[in-house]
Amino acid sequence: MTPAARLSGAIDLLCAIQNAPHRPADAVANNFFRERRYIGGGDRRAISTLAWDVLRAWRRLHWHLRAELRYRHEDISPRLLCAAMLHFVGQPLSSIQALFSGERYAPAPLSEREYAMLAALEGQSITDEKQSLPVRLEYPDWLHPYLERDFGERLEEEMRALMGAPTLDLRVNLLKGTREEALRRLKREGFDGQPTPLSPWGIRLEGRQPVTAAALFRDGLVEIQDEGSQLIAAAVDARPGERLLDYCAGAAGKTLAIAMTMENKGQIVACDVSSIRLEGAVKRLRRAGVHNVTRHLLKEGDKWAKRREGQFETVLVDAPCSGTGTWRRNPDARLRLSETDVQELCVKQAAILDIAARLVRPGGKLVYATCSLLGVENTQQIEAFLKRRADYQRLPSARRSLFLPESLRQDSAFALTPYSYGTDGFFVAVMERSAQN
Numbered sequence: 001m002t003p004a005a006r007l008s009g010a011i012d013l014l015c016a017i018q019n020a021p022h023r024p025a026d027a028v029a030n031n032f033f034r035e036r037r038y039i040g041g042g043d044r045r046a047i048s049t050l051a052w053d054v055l056r057a058w059r060r061l062h063w064h065l066r067a068e069l070r071y072r073h074e075d076i077s078p079r080l081l082c083a084a085m086l087h088f089v090g091q092p093l094s095s096i097q098a099l100f101s102g103e104r105y106a107p108a109p110l111s112e113r114e115y116a117m118l119a120a121l122e123g124q125s126i127t128d129e130k131q132s133l134p135v136r137l138e139y140p141d142w143l144h145p146y147l148e149r150d151f152g153e154r155l156e157e158e159m160r161a162l163m164g165a166p167t168l169d170l171r172v173n174l175l176k177g178t179r180e181e182a183l184r185r186l187k188r189e190g191f192d193g194q195p196t197p198l199s200p201w202g203i204r205l206e207g208r209q210p211v212t213a214a215a216l217f218r219d220g221l222v223e224i225q226d227e228g229s230q231l232i233a234a235a236v237d238a239r240p241g242e243r244l245l246d247y248c249a250g251a252a253g254k255t256l257a258i259a260m261t262m263e264n265k266g267q268i269v270a271c272d273v274s275s276i277r278l279e280g281a282v283k284r285l286r287r288a289g290v291h292n293v294t295r296h297l298l299k300e301g302d303k304w305a306k307r308r309e310g311q312f313e314t315v316l317v318d319a320p321c322s323g324t325g326t327w328r329r330n331p332d333a334r335l336r337l338s339e340t341d342v343q344e345l346c347v348k349q350a351a352i353l354d355i356a357a358r359l360v361r362p363g364g365k366l367v368y369a370t371c372s373l374l375g376v377e378n379t380q381q382i383e384a385f386l387k388r389r390a391d392y393q394r395l396p397s398a399r400r401s402l403f404l405p406e407s408l409r410q411d412s413a414f415a416l417t418p419y420s421y422g423t424d425g426f427f428v429a430v431m432e433r434s435a436q437n
């Protein structure tokens with residue numbers, strides 16, 4: 001593809017994302033490329049990179065176009081955003097104009113107004129000190145008091161780190177081989193990777209490499225999983241032979257890592273309310289060689305949980321949450337999250353915790369995790385739970401997981417953020433149920 005055709009592709013992709021305001025951008029992008037199989041890997045990456053640059057700079061781009069250049073909201077089109085983004089990443093006006101050539105596969109020529117817009121941006125940079133903090137750091141205005149409360153003086157650093165590109169981490173599947181073996185095979189297959197600093201099973205790849213095409217991925221020796229998510233599985237600390245419930249298992253990201261620490265022995269029940277997600281787990285479990293997992297689809301009025309009260313040594317609640325910790329990966333999610341969503345999620349999380357707590361056997365563990373940065377979904381949720389359930393307490397240090405590095409074993413709960421640990425944002429709290437009821 002020519003650079004102009006790639007630009008045209010990015011504009012089309014952003015149009016598709018805009019036309020599906022309730023769907024995550026990566027799901028729209030998967031669909032977009034599936035329908036255009038003729039687009040090769042390199043072109044795909046170039047198209048996504050520009051589209052994602054625009055999504056990551058959404059509020060600042062709109063600030064320039066609306067506040068400074070007086071564009072009406074409805075007149076701000078994906079092509080205008082792409083043109084402005086190209087300017088801000090350093091392309092000279094003449095070369096942007098050349099890309100909008102109107103020739104075959106290229107976007108239509110810039111209108112006079114579009115050209116004037118680009119000329120007016122000359123000499124300006126994307127971040128401007130006249131922008132408010134939420135605009136400059138790309139988060140919704142309503143979130144400011146939450147972040148101020150949770151991060152205090154660290155707010156700017158934390159939010160700036162959340163604006164960057166995510167790392168690409170793999171988890172080595174010890175059921176199929178060691179980390180050293182995986183590193184050797186990666187090298188042989190042309191990938192550059194390093195052990196992750198915190199997870200004992202992690203490998204961090206350089207840049208965005210098409211690892212799903214690699215033979216060691218197809219063989220199930222590695223799985224794509226952020227280091228933070230691996231550390232949640234490490235905190236769960238499941239042992240061979242135990243009976244564990246993964247109550248919000250989704251497509252089994254954590255289940256897979258837990259099955260690995262259980263060495264495929266014992267029983268894992270993976271539940272979820274979404275059949276599509278649970279279905280998505282099947283292929284991954286097979287590829288990883290995991291065979292101690294059964295799945296259960298939770299339904300309204302289901303007696304399933306009632307019948308299994310007190311039966312599990314460990315219950316993991318990887319709760320539905322705001323996903324604020326994953327905004328490096330899903331920058332569009334910042335545009336969709338509302339305060340009402342967070343309030344509703346908090347109610348749901350408390351309700352799920354209460355159900356899950358009944359499923360833990362006396363002396364067993366309840367692990368609560370989110371990929372949220374917000375105290376209301378994390379520490380406050382746990383504090384309220386511990387007040388409701390006197391038979392639960394924080395896990396004492398002697399029982400904390402040895403899969404975790406020393407620094408994360410200091411407390412029974414920890415929060416990870418892109419700023420503090422270079423991972424996605426995660427929270428986990430491990431509690432134990434009293435041995436006697």
Ligand SMILES: C[S@@+](CC[C@H](N)C(=O)[O-])C[C@H]1O[C@@H](n2cnc3c(N)ncnc32)[C@H](O)[C@@H]1O
Binds near residue numbers: 251277
């Ligand atoms: C954070 S995601 C889980 C991610 C998954 N554990 C992983 O590691 O890939 C939260 C999951 O909770 C599920 N969920 C939402 N409401 C639920 C409920 N009331 N009971 C159980 N699961 C629920 C969602 O369908 C979603 O798959």
